[in-house]
Amino acid sequence: MSLAAQAPRYRSTVILALFAMVAAPAVLIIYQSFLNAPFFDETARPSLEAYEFILSDPEFYRALWTTTLYAFGMVVVAVPLGGVLAFLITRTDLRGRGWLEPLVLVPMFLSSIVLAFGYTVAIGPSGFVTIAFRNIFGAAPWSIYTLPGIILIGGLSHVPTVYLYVASAMRRLPSDLEEAARTAGASVWRVSLDVTLPMVLPALVFSAALNLLLGFETFGIPLVLGDPNGILVLTTYIYKVNTIFGAPTYQVMAAVTVFLILITLPLVFIQRRLLRHARRFAAVGGKGARTNLLKLGRAGQVIALSIIGIWLIVSVFLPVGGVILRAFVENWGEGIRITEQLTLDNFRRIFELPSLSRGIVNTILLAAVGGAVAVGFYLMVGLAGHRNHGKTGTLLDYSVLIPRALPGLIVGLAFFWLFLFVPFLVPLRTTLFSLLIAYIIVGLSYGLRIIQATLLQVAPELEESARTAGATTFRTWRDVVIPLVRPGLAGAWAMIMIVFLREYATGVYLMSAGTEVIGSLMVSLLTSGAMDQIAALSFISILLTAVGLTLALRLGAKIHD
Amino acid sequence: MTDLVVDNVQKWLGGLQILSGASFSASKGRIVALLGASGSGKTTLLRCIAGLEQPEIGRITIGGTPVLDDRAGIALPPEQRKIGLVFQSYALWPHRTVFENVAYGLKLRNTPQSEIKAKVEAILEKLGLAHLAARYPDQLSGGQQQRVAICRALVYEPKVLLLDEPLSNLDAKLREEARFWIRKLILELEICAIMVTHDQSEALAIADQVLLLKGGAIVQSGSPREIYGKPETFYAADFMGTNNVLAGKLVRHAGKPDAIDCAGLALAGIWKDRDPPTDPASVKAVIRMEAISVTADAVPDSAPFDVEGCIYLGEKWEYRLKRGDLRLRAQGHDELPGPVAHCRIPASATWLFNP
Numbered sequence: 001m002s003l004a005a006q007a008p009r010y011r012s013t014v015i016l017a018l019f020a021m022v023a024a025p026a027v028l029i030i031y032q033s034f035l036n037a038p039f040f041d042e043t044a045r046p047s048l049e050a051y052e053f054i055l056s057d058p059e060f061y062r063a064l065w066t067t068t069l070y071a072f073g074m075v076v077v078a079v080p081l082g083g084v085l086a087f088l089i090t091r092t093d094l095r096g097r098g099w100l101e102p103l104v105l106v107p108m109f110l111s112s113i114v115l116a117f118g119y120t121v122a123i124g125p126s127g128f129v130t131i132a133f134r135n136i137f138g139a140a141p142w143s144i145y146t147l148p149g150i151i152l153i154g155g156l157s158h159v160p161t162v163y164l165y166v167a168s169a170m171r172r173l174p175s176d177l178e179e180a181a182r183t184a185g186a187s188v189w190r191v192s193l194d195v196t197l198p199m200v201l202p203a204l205v206f207s208a209a210l211n212l213l214l215g216f217e218t219f220g221i222p223l224v225l226g227d228p229n230g231i232l233v234l235t236t237y238i239y240k241v242n243t244i245f246g247a248p249t250y251q252v253m254a255a256v257t258v259f260l261i262l263i264t265l266p267l268v269f270i271q272r273r274l275l276r277h278a279r280r281f282a283a284v285g286g287k288g289a290r291t292n293l294l295k296l297g298r299a300g301q302v303i304a305l306s307i308i309g310i311w312l313i314v315s316v317f318l319p320v321g322g323v324i325l326r327a328f329v330e331n332w333g334e335g336i337r338i339t340e341q342l343t344l345d346n347f348r349r350i351f352e353l354p355s356l357s358r359g360i361v362n363t364i365l366l367a368a369v370g371g372a373v374a375v376g377f378y379l380m381v382g383l384a385g386h387r388n389h390g391k392t393g394t395l396l397d398y399s400v401l402i403p404r405a406l407p408g409l410i411v412g413l414a415f416f417w418l419f420l421f422v423p424f425l426v427p428l429r430t431t432l433f434s435l436l437i438a439y440i441i442v443g444l445s446y447g448l449r450i451i452q453a454t455l456l457q458v459a460p461e462l463e464e465s466a467r468t469a470g471a472t473t474f475r476t477w478r479d480v481v482i483p484l485v486r487p488g489l490a491g492a493w494a495m496i497m498i499v500f501l502r503e504y505a506t507g508v509y510l511m512s513a514g515t516e517v518i519g520s521l522m523v524s525l526l527t528s529g530a531m532d533q534i535a536a537l538s539f540i541s542i543l544l545t546a547v548g549l550t551l552a553l554r555l556g557a558k559i560h561d
Numbered sequence: 562m563t564d565l566v567v568d569n570v571q572k573w574l575g576g577l578q579i580l581s582g583a584s585f586s587a588s589k590g591r592i593v594a595l596l597g598a599s600g601s602g603k604t605t606l607l608r609c610i611a612g613l614e615q616p617e618i619g620r621i622t623i624g625g626t627p628v629l630d631d632r633a634g635i636a637l638p639p640e641q642r643k644i645g646l647v648f649q650s651y652a653l654w655p656h657r658t659v660f661e662n663v664a665y666g667l668k669l670r671n672t673p674q675s676e677i678k679a680k681v682e683a684i685l686e687k688l689g690l691a692h693l694a695a696r697y698p699d700q701l702s703g704g705q706q707q708r709v710a711i712c713r714a715l716v717y718e719p720k721v722l723l724l725d726e727p728l729s730n731l732d733a734k735l736r737e738e739a740r741f742w743i744r745k746l747i748l749e750l751e752i753c754a755i756m757v758t759h760d761q762s763e764a765l766a767i768a769d770q771v772l773l774l775k776g777g778a779i780v781q782s783g784s785p786r787e788i789y790g791k792p793e794t795f796y797a798a799d800f801m802g803t804n805n806v807l808a809g810k811l812v813r814h815a816g817k818p819d820a821i822d823c824a825g826l827a828l829a830g831i832w833k834d835r836d837p838p839t840d841p842a843s844v845k846a847v848i849r850m851e852a853i854s855v856t857a858d859a860v861p862d863s864a865p866f867d868v869e870g871c872i873y874l875g876e877k878w879e880y881r882l883k884r885g886d887l888r889l890r891a892q893g894h895d896e897l898p899g900p901v902a903h904c905r906i907p908a909s910a911t912w913l914f915n916p
């Protein structure tokens with residue numbers, strides 16, 4: 001195609017710039033891991049000290065093992081549940097399917113630090129439910145501060161990710177395939193097992209691989225729930241390494257990160273291959289044909305609604321309710337009556353503390369304005385890759401994978417280093433720009449996927465007809481492509497806004513006085529145990545997410561792809 | 562004046578050659594049809610002319626300007642080729658009104674506003690679309706969309722108008738109308754038009770010259786009458802029309818007309834292939850269905866056939882006839898009364914080819 005070869009200079013400039021942006025943090029981390037001191041220290045020499053240290057630290061092995069257990073445990077919890085939920089909601093005549101769907105997705109939109117905190121205040125050792133339960137039954141036989149508890153909560157909170165992929169595969173499944181089996185003599189349940197399940201298997205496998213990756217990169221849930229009992233995963237080990245040494249030990253953090261990348265990078269590549277395979281399967285389907293729903297029957301309805309109800313109570317109602325209640329209560333503990341404690345003091349105090357109130361403003365700015373900038377940036381990149389079958393197109397494909405293998409915490413750390421020492425970046429470090437750039441990289445794969453999907457909806461002839469009428473490539477983009485994708489861009493903006501609102505890990509190292517954001521503030525408040533403030537911030541975070549989500553739905557954003 | 566010259570265009574896709582040296586030229590006021598089965602490379606050839614595909618080898622000249630020359634390293638992008646292309650799907654921009662769709666090409670050429678208005682209105686008027694100027698494409702019928710697409714490609718007076726299956730999205734009645742007015746319009750405007758089609762009757766009805774493509778090469782080129790009435794290869798003869806194809810042995814005696822021996826029945830015919838017979842033991846005969854006359858009673862030179870069935874098609878009957886292993890399709894105005902009918906197959910209509 002000669003069209004793809006058009007505007008080659010623009011394409012290669014943008015894609016090479018993007019590659020530099022994603023490769024810089026990774027390269028810096030790998031370089032740092034092989035030094036015996038911070039890379040900006042004059043005494044820094046090449047060394048394997050950092051590796052020697054972690055490989056002789058039993059705490060590291062424990063964290064590695066815990067992370068592995070956590071990642072696989074999460075898959076074991078999330079994939080079957082997500083698959084069952086997707087099946088019930090998309091393929092059966094379950095009552096209330098319409099309003100259940102957005103509800104099922106709620107945990108996905110909340111930052112996991114908020115979720116984890118919600119569990120602490122709801123069913124933690126002195127949570128509302130725990131205390132109420134103990135008052136009635138004498139004891140509460142659970143503890144969420146244990147590894148099984150953390151795994152269960154991590155798994156439940158990742159059910160929506162599985163749901164999203166499996167439900168979209170099930171929707172795309174044309175009903176004639178199932179009808180063919182029905183007419184051949186198979187019962188409805190037989191068909192589900194023999195036709196539906198194998199057809200959505202690629203989506204199940206893909207979401208399992210995705211959750212495995214998310215499990216290895218997890219930070220918020222183990223940080224909040226694992227810390228009280230000293231349960232560490234790789235990311236929290238990196239975060240805690242400083243406290244162990246009492247001074248920043250960048251080389252050790254970098255070396256642990258390199259280990260993490262050795263695990264996540266292959267996972268990212270496996271996922272990429274799986275996704276292609278899944279797409280090929282889906283392509284068999286053709287149009288989103290009208291699907292005949294399975295009749296559940298009375299007993300079936302009761303069982304199905306109970307499963308979903310219990311999941312909703314545990315995954316949405318408990319944490320969100322906990323946060324809401326705790327935000328309006330002071331000094332919570334055993335033997336205190338809620339009705340006597342209701343107050344707005346938590347919020348008042350937040351607005352009295354400049355760093356916290358600034359955090360709220362910054363979060364909104366970063367999400368709304370930064371989200372728009374990010375969409376603009378993703379659009380530039382998307383156009384550079386649009387119908388680009390050349391070498392730069394391949395480079396773009398791989399560039400997008402790099403940040404996926406890096407947890408947000410690490411991307412933030414690497415950018416913190418870059419902004420400390422790259423001359424022309426230094427003045428930007430204490431502005432929101434530094435955070436925005438890191439956020440853009442963290443959100444790259446998600447944001448670019450939305451933009452690329454929107455761009456692909458423009459039929460190639462619409463572009464070709466502009467070219468034959470006499471328009472250059474840029475003119476075609478300006479006059480045909482961009483006007484046609486404009487509604488999709490608004491939806492993309494809203495979705496990226498939500499991603500930026502819930503981000504907490506990226507700012508942990510990068511934020512400074514003046515550039516605080518809610519999520520990262522909560523991470524630092526955790527160490528001081530300021531529960532009242534965390535609760536109020538969590539409440540505000542949930543509120544902002546709800547506003548963002550309403551906006552997204554108004555703007556017609558597509559939540560499922 | 563020759564407005565388009567295509568010379569030895571070759572294109573590969575991976576290891577597969579999809580155009581193997583197509584050459585032709587076309588001039589003002591003439592319509593050339595690229596006719597072929599799917600996969601024959603006709604659309605690829607059109608897209609190469611438009612600059613939407615890049616052939617590895619070949620030269621193309623539009624209006625005297627070389628737009629492609631592999632040796633000189635010339636490959637102009639589509640926007641510099643002075644062409645108009647009508648897409649199969651019409652590809653009207655959904656975010657622009659009919660007027661804006663048509664005006665776009667003029668706007669790109671920096672035409673003054675007043676002139677744009679006059680030209681667009683004139684061409685919309687000519688194609689009976691003036692009252693639809695303010696509408697959006699999704700508010701138009703298929704036939705109206707097609708006319709807008711033609712206006713859009715014509716309004717800036719391109720050197721060459723390219724049409725990619727322009728009629729395939731219309732229903733049958735509209736299609737027959739469109740054949741007529743599209744040809745009339747192009748002759749009136751005296752432009753050079755190249756049309757891709759897989760429909761032979763469309764090609765015959767619209768074009769002044771038909772190029773029959775197979776496997777990325779032109780098998781035969783000529784006026785519609787030549788293509789239909791004087792095919793030079795078995796492929797060309799069989800592709801056009803509805804045919805009886807018989808396989809047999811060539812019987813050649815000095816002083817006598819050629820004949821084909823099919824399963825014991827000898828049929829007199831004429832050798833039409835551009836090449837002499839390669840293997841007399843295996844030749845093919847093509848007999849157009851309408852060339853066979855069928856009667857209930859024997860006539861001179863007729864042969865009796867068993868009637869297997871008669872199919873009523875409205876304006877005519879189709880007959881299925883059989884004699885030994887030999888089967889024929891023929892047509893007539895009435896149902897055949899008995900189990901046996903007599904066929905007369907003129908020697909001039911029995912065309913013999915190398916297979």
